[in-house]
Amino acid sequence: MLLEVEGLCVNYGHIEAIRDISFGVPEGTVTTLIGANGAGKTTTLKTVSGLRKVRAGSIRFEGKDITSIEPYNRVKLGISQSPEGRRCFIGMTVRENLEMGAFTRKDRKTAAYREDLDRVLGLFPRLDERIDQIAGTMSGGEQQMLAMGRALMSRPRLLLLDEPSMGLAPKLIQQIFSIITEINEQGTTVLLVEQNAAQALKRSHDAHILETGSIVRTGTGKELAGDPAVKAAYLGGDV
Amino acid sequence: MNFEFFFNNLPELTITGLAFGAIYALIALGYTMVYGVLQLINFAHSEVFMYGTFATLWTVIALNAADANGVKLIAILIVALFASMALSALIALALERVAYRRLIERDAPRLIALISAIGASFVLAELMGLRDRIAGWFGLDDDLSEYVGKARINNSMAGTLEKPRFDVGGVSISSIDIIVIVAAVGMMVLLDQFVRRSRLGKGIRATAQDPETASLMGVNPTRTIQVTFLIGGLMAGVAAFLYMLKIDTTKYDVGFLLGVKAFTAAVLGGIGNLRGALLGGLVLGVAENWGQALFGGEWRDVIAFVLLVLILLVRPTGLLGESLGKARA
Numbered sequence: 045m046l047l048e049v050e051g052l053c054v055n056y057g058h059i060e061a062i063r064d065i066s067f068g069v070p071e072g073t074v075t076t077l078i079g080a081n082g083a084g085k086t087t088t089l090k091t092v093s094g095l096r097k098v099r100a101g102s103i104r105f106e107g108k109d110i111t112s113i114e115p116y117n118r119v120k121l122g123i124s125q126s127p128e129g130r131r132c133f134i135g136m137t138v139r140e141n142l143e144m145g146a147f148t149r150k151d152r153k154t155a156a157y158r159e160d161l162d163r164v165l166g167l168f169p170r171l172d173e174r175i176d177q178i179a180g181t182m183s184g185g186e187q188q189m190l191a192m193g194r195a196l197m198s199r200p201r202l203l204l205l206d207e208p209s210m211g212l213a214p215k216l217i218q219q220i221f222s223i224i225t226e227i228n229e230q231g232t233t234v235l236l237v238e239q240n241a242a243q244a245l246k247r248s249h250d251a252h253i254l255e256t257g258s259i260v261r262t263g264t265g266k267e268l269a270g271d272p273a274v275k276a277a278y279l280g281g282d283v
Numbered sequence: 284m285n286f287e288f289f290f291n292n293l294p295e296l297t298i299t300g301l302a303f304g305a306i307y308a309l310i311a312l313g314y315t316m317v318y319g320v321l322q323l324i325n326f327a328h329s330e331v332f333m334y335g336t337f338a339t340l341w342t343v344i345a346l347n348a349a350d351a352n353g354v355k356l357i358a359i360l361i362v363a364l365f366a367s368m369a370l371s372a373l374i375a376l377a378l379e380r381v382a383y384r385r386l387i388e389r390d391a392p393r394l395i396a397l398i399s400a401i402g403a404s405f406v407l408a409e410l411m412g413l414r415d416r417i418a419g420w421f422g423l424d425d426d427l428s429e430y431v432g433k434a435r436i437n438n439s440m441a442g443t444l445e446k447p448r449f450d451v452g453g454v455s456i457s458s459i460d461i462i463v464i465v466a467a468v469g470m471m472v473l474l475d476q477f478v479r480r481s482r483l484g485k486g487i488r489a490t491a492q493d494p495e496t497a498s499l500m501g502v503n504p505t506r507t508i509q510v511t512f513l514i515g516g517l518m519a520g521v522a523a524f525l526y527m528l529k530i531d532t533t534k535y536d537v538g539f540l541l542g543v544k545a546f547t548a549a550v551l552g553g554i555g556n557l558r559g560a561l562l563g564g565l566v567l568g569v570a571e572n573w574g575q576a577l578f579g580g581e582w583r584d585v586i587a588f589v590l591l592v593l594i595l596l597v598r599p600t601g602l603l604g605e606s607l608g609k610a611r612a
Binding site for chain 2: 093094095114115116117119120124125127131133134135136140143144145147148152194198
């Protein structure tokens with residue numbers, strides 16, 4: 045297991061956002077958390093990246109306990125997040141945003157860095173075309189690509205993607221999901237949070253369904269996509 | 284209104300105004316950068332400047348600059364500049380550690396931090412204003428009389444420096460004014476490039492715009508805040524040194540009016556905006572000096588603040604208006 049979450053509890057004040065959840069992300073997979081608004085998907089992801097404090101439980105990354113490590117140090121360990129709502133640095137250019145993604149890297153003058161930049165620009169040719177454009181002037185889809193590209197620039201072992209399809213046109217959603225598969229095939233493990241369950245399940249190895257802060261179902265993407273109860277609740281009846 | 288004097292002396296008035304404005308601008312950087320990163324007005328920044336003026340003064344006394352000339356005098360002045368930058372930076376870092384860090388880490392409302400800032404400002408000013416007594420507690424007041432004397436009145440290094448003036452096409456220009464303007468603008472350009480191009484500078488901009496996302500990139504927010512205070516302190520130290528070159532005299536409460544003016548310059552240019560601080564400082568300095576010539580010296584501060592109100596009525600976000608985070612590359 046690349047990532048192991050055990051008995052995780054997270055509170056917002058007195059409200060329990062996450063209640064005792066446990067799951068793992070095997071190396072090389074796409075693992076998805078699906079669930080309705082407020083089920084605790086984003087909170088789980090933010091806790092893995094360190095933005096939320098843990099009340100109880102533990103998070104292990106490559107066997108190492110990272111439960112109380114600050115978010116900026118988790119990046120160095122190889123965890124990178126593309127946050128909900130993209131959160132690009134809208135006053136910076138595309139290039140500067142990508143450079144921010146590589147903030148912790150010490151090899152930014154080397155060929156290895158160039159290679160990674162080329163790889164990201166290869167995944168998202170649109171970013172290459174707009175490399176000197178101010179991020180805030182780009183469309184939502186382009187900003188989503190930038191947020192994902194930025195997260196890849198740190199060369200993460202584990203990429204956390206929070207609702208990458210949110211607010212995008214159907215054609216763009218297809219494109220984003222096939223890029224996620226491509227990123228995974230290039231060797232990056234992905235933990236995905238999605239409301240678009242149909243697309244997400246199709247692309248994931250493992251999936252967990254969250255309801256009001258607890259995991260209620262676990263299975264492979266295929267299993268869950270074929271499950272009648274899941275279909276009714278999350279897939280609008282068709283996959 | 285004294286139009287004749289004004290028009291006859293317009294070039295001189297402008298250059299002197301620019302020199303004052305350049306000093307305001309350097310201090311304004313400290314306000315504007317901290318605001319950009321923390322959305323907090325560091326009202327104790329005026330004292331950071333004040334300590335720099337004393338570091339300059341005391342270095343000049345300790346190294347006996349009054350008897351020096353030529354290369355030796357220049358060397359002493361360079362030491363004084365570094366002393367001023369070092370003390371101001373130290374005070375700025377101490378402020379961050381003592382007055383702000385715990386409040387910020389615990390997400391205290393910005394109003395609480397503001398009270399902390401005002402409190403820190405009084406404490407720092409009074410420590411300087413009561414330094415004779417404090418030295419007295421340790422029986423050091425005689426040994427240090429040159430440094431602790433006149434604790435609550437003007438301390439001067441007048442006469443230490445010759446300030447030659449030269450003539451350009453009938454306009455008499457003070458060499459000090461030119462040094463002040465060139466040095467201040469040079470520092471601002473350096474800082475601007477640092478924030479735009481360096482890795483640390485980008486980290487500061489990213490934190491200013493979105494601290495949470497910046498931390499996801501690996502930016503340590505506490506370090507970034509420290510660096511911001513450090514830069515503000517260094518710039519205030521340069522400002523303090525240049526101020527002493529120009530004015531010669533300081534006092535424990537010298538920071539108050541200078542601080543308010545610099546804060547005005549920062550708001551005038553667009554708070555959070557580095558180039559705005561420069562523009563705001565220069566506009567304020569020149570406007571004050573012109574106004575003083577037209578209406579008389581007692582109107583100087585009135586003009587500064589009337590100008591602020593007028594500009595904010597037309598451009599509520601200041602002359603340049605963007606924030607540090609949104610500043611373009």
